[in-house]
Amino acid sequence: MATTVRRAVLTLPAAPLGPENPLPGLRPLDEQHVVDERSRTGLPRDMARQIGYEPLRTLLPVRVLDGYGRERTPTDLDAIVIENDHLRATVLPGLGGRVHSLFHKPAGRELLYRNPVLQPADFALNGAWFSGGLEWNIGATGHTTLSCAPLHAAIVPAPDGGDMVRLWEWERLRDLPFQVDLWLPADSEFLYVGVRIRNPHERTVPTYWWSNIAVPEDEGTRVLAPADEAWHFGYARSLRRVPVPDAHGDGVDRTYPLRGDHPADYFYEVPRDARKWIASLDAGGQGLVQTSTDRLSGRKLFLWGAGRGGRRWQRWLTEPGTPGYAEIQAGLARTQLEHVPLEAGAEFSWLEAYGPLAADPRAVHGEDWPTARAQAGARLEEALPRARVDAAYEAWRPYADHEPGQSLAAGSGWGALEVLRGGLKLPGTPFDEATLGEQQRPWRELLRSGTFPDRAGGAPTPPGPSLVAQHWRDMLETAPAEPLTEYHLGVAQWHAGDVAQAVRSWERGLKITRSRWPLLRCLAVADLDAGNAGRAADHYAEAFEDLCRERGDGEEWAAATAALGREAIGALLAVGRADAARAVWEGLPPEVRASGRFRLAEAQLLAAEGDKEGARALFGAGFEVPDLREGAEVLGEVWASVSDEPLPDAYDYRMRPPAVE
Template sequence: MTRIRREVLTLPAAQLGPDNPLPPLHPLDDRDLPQALNSVRAGETPIGMPRDMARQVGHERLHSLLPVRVRDGYGRTREPRALDALVIENDRLRATVLPGLGGRIVSLLHLPTGRELLYRNPVFQPAGFALNGAWYSGGIEWNIGATGHTILSCAPLHAARVPAPDGGQMLRLWEWERLRDLPFQVDLWLPDGSDFLYAGVRVRNPHERPVPTYWWSNIAVPEERRILAPAEQAWHFGYERRLRRVPVPSYDGVDRSHPLNSPYAADYFYDVPDGRRRWIAAVDADGHGLAQTSTDTLRGRKLFVWGHLPGGRRWQEWLTEPGTGGYCEIQAGLARTQLEHVRLDAESEVSWLEAYGPLDAPGAPGAGEWAQVVQDAEDRLEAALPRARVEQAYAAWLPCADTEPGETLATGSGWGALEVLRADWKLPGTPFPESTLGAAQAPWRELLRTGSLPEPRRVRPPGETLVAPHWRDMLETAPATPHTEYHLGIAQWHAGDRAQAVRSWERGLQLAPSRWPLMRCLAVADQTSGHHERAAERYADAFDDLCRERRDDGADWTAAQAALGRETLQALLRVRRTADARAVWDRLLPAVRERGRFRLLDAELLLAEGRPDAARAVLDAGFEVADLREGEEVIGRLWARLTDEPLPARHDFRMRPEQP
């Protein structure tokens, strides 16, 4: 039977640091929306695209990170750090889970052979890949919310023991996903003698309205493996933003089932025929590897590769220790592609079962006929784990999904408890008790209880804002204090009522003891409406006010100065106010100026001041922009403005071909 125990996993790890205290008011861009799908917005279906796929690509895409904060306070200095882990094992498999970091399965060890089935990252190094920033590579991650890596990548989940369908134990993970306001759970268990780890997943919509839903389970495996899936075609999507159907496994004379054959980073969304078993596998040169399969609800399968050119290799080094080997990802999702969101009806749920385990397919690494190679691998999978058994396991698990948890093994956030308290929802199997409410939820609990949002008791950067319609309604009827006007404006901004948001911030500014948060909001509003000179002026005033108000050099105030300083510098450089930008730079804390992001800003400022040699010297001296975003090309563009020389390898993060 399954055994669950606590363990401490010690890794070289970077600290996550504090979150960015500035509310993310800037809209998310549509960089992941293919240019070829603009016709979807016009109500047309592109040639060759199924109608349901076209409909879901255009379905309620995410345009804001609110109410979530950006996690950009991490660095790249790694020291040995103890991480709380939960181990679930039988006599065949051992899975290691990090409940404090998104509930990720960081290791899946096949005990009889001693083989690690996943790519196991030897370090914990956050990087800017999640929708809200911090993310790390390796293992099996659970992505819910919207296109991209989940906001919970580096966040704690609730975890507890629960009785399994076979009488053993399950490890339940659950949380409240805040972008779509949806609770979800993942139940992990290992039947006695099973070579496959089962994962029962459920996403619930307790609201009285439909909600767009997104789920992809991402599995990192060594990139030297061959990737197999039951498909003859795939939708290819690269960083040049073109979505096109390509044959599998080869096109342009290259077999893309070997990840290192692809030059650039790319997604391959396999077009698995209806009625075919849903599975994907990664096997090594001897035919040994990992297979993932599921019930049919989890319909999509995907391969992500980094590519073999310098940019992809640099990213691989960036996410781990150089020289430790790279990875690719095999994935499974609710839709055909990750550009889609699925409608989840009001007061309904969606659930499925996944299975992860070893696959032995000796002929798979060879160069045989693709259809036969895939069929042979599928036959091996059927022998190891029949499709009917997966369906039976799902049917046996579903009644257990409502079973109340037993021993608590880890605690997540208090946001689910706040929502349950507000709406009095009953969510069997995933309790969100009031005991989990913390300091972040305290003012909102007070608003719920008294109708008034309390003023902060001391001067500090403002807390988090809630923006859902029910919270916005409460803010609108609460006493109009400056603090309330600040939060109300953010909620109105999120709802698209930008004029009213500006009025709320302007009202709050008249009596606010702390002015810089409101001035920064108004500066963003100016930028959005194209008034860049006025935005720069407001940013400069806000930064000056923050520097006067700052009480200490602790983590919260340092994070506020870094966040506002960065935006202020960018706003001033945009309107060529270099002297004012240099004055802001000089007032930054020395520790902030030494960060890689600010070394990059210093180089941009030096160039704007007409000092290209000094700017080039900054780049030559070297720095690391810890929060560099996936696909961000700012370093390469700055280098091109300074010189015609080739971009040095340490600065080369290019993920697409050069644009004509």
């Protein structure tokens, strides 16, 4: 059959994402992928430099997604299916362009780990993420903020004369447009993926990309890559070079994901001139291989391990009885802890290929590692020669600028706003003004008139999203000093690292506004950042009281109440003010207090009030915290404060050995 592209509907049990968190992300969510200064001293110079190159200090201008729960109902998801005689790829444009399935038709075999549910969890840089399939991670260390966001999608001509699906968006953490082109030549057993990231600015920008492939995992699964060494990261803030496959000198072959006890990353040291590839093969030597042109030089294995915490996370992300998965990945740098400079006006582009691989199981599962990886590499060269991948990339490059034809899906309006502001020309990735929506409306007005519209006369609502790039900050600084202008200006100044000016803007705003809570909350975060926990607690208590006075109905107000209440309780408990924290708790709506997030907060309150028996009873009754952060140990910490018993299995999500400090 000729390659076809069609729309489809995929129905999965899914938990709704819920509303955005209206509180600006003035600080990153707790991040596990951090290397301490001592570990950097022994790293190669270029790696150490890129690890220290402009890490995120805020999530701005992106908002946090933490409004989801764990109740799943059958949900229809828009999908795009690309299919030929050999493969069928199912893409979810409304969820970051995730390739949900890559099915090899001759073998009747799914090549990816295909999650049977859509369950958001707190793994992305801005919260909501889900496991499975093939995802495109752009922005900064971690899962992209676009994990659960819509992308633009359309059909464009493919290099072989057929149709190609283009996905594109404006990545907002680094202000970079990007595109992902997917096509299946009519006779190909490999899905081709052309990727381009462009820097339209007059400054160098830190860049990050990792293609993340979830693959099925069982006792016979082995991951192979052309490397004899790897950089090990084990969630203890250290990065060290280890041999492959016996990474830790204990006789355990960590290229088998289930032979490790704890979650870990292994970033393979692929020789500069070697072909870039990684494969996951089962006991019979069958599985998936990914390869690329040399620009995408990094390769990685992430394993959950066979320990209790890793298994708990696996079950948390899907449903009971579902097989586990590992991740094989490909990126712009050797490790995911690095950001790569992209010069002004320049671009990064490359081509990837995904398809089935069959190898001699005796060789790929033999004890001789060089023979095992050589066997996989030789079978890849037979199935898809390196020269063919390079030629496909060269053939694709002229098509990257082709303007899209038939639209398949629409993304956000933020790219259109940036193109409008900068008068940018981005061939191949149009950001149409028709996509501008309500969130962009006040910023378009600022761009047009020099004035940020206030909410005077209208019903009170939480402030909309802030924009923080220098050009928007400059416009806010010259706009009339209305309350919302001062609020957004302070957020932009905070993002730029000008803390003193941010505080002055928020304090000016307090003097001229009736809606004080958004500014008070920002000042509370600034107090925490300055080490003034007592004043932060005062600001939080006042902010929550003011919000309760002002709040109306609707999910936006409910989200603001829950988010501010949670932060306020934590800040007040941190300075020993359990009575004030209890007052905030009692000011929350009953349905909020009943949620798993606030059952944990209640346990913390009871512990602070000395009621250990009451806190243990909450654990005994059972609760789930839907947005428990990857690597979070708060459940164990609270339990240890009220009980000498071991942490119950249901609450054990630890990702590192207990002895690691």
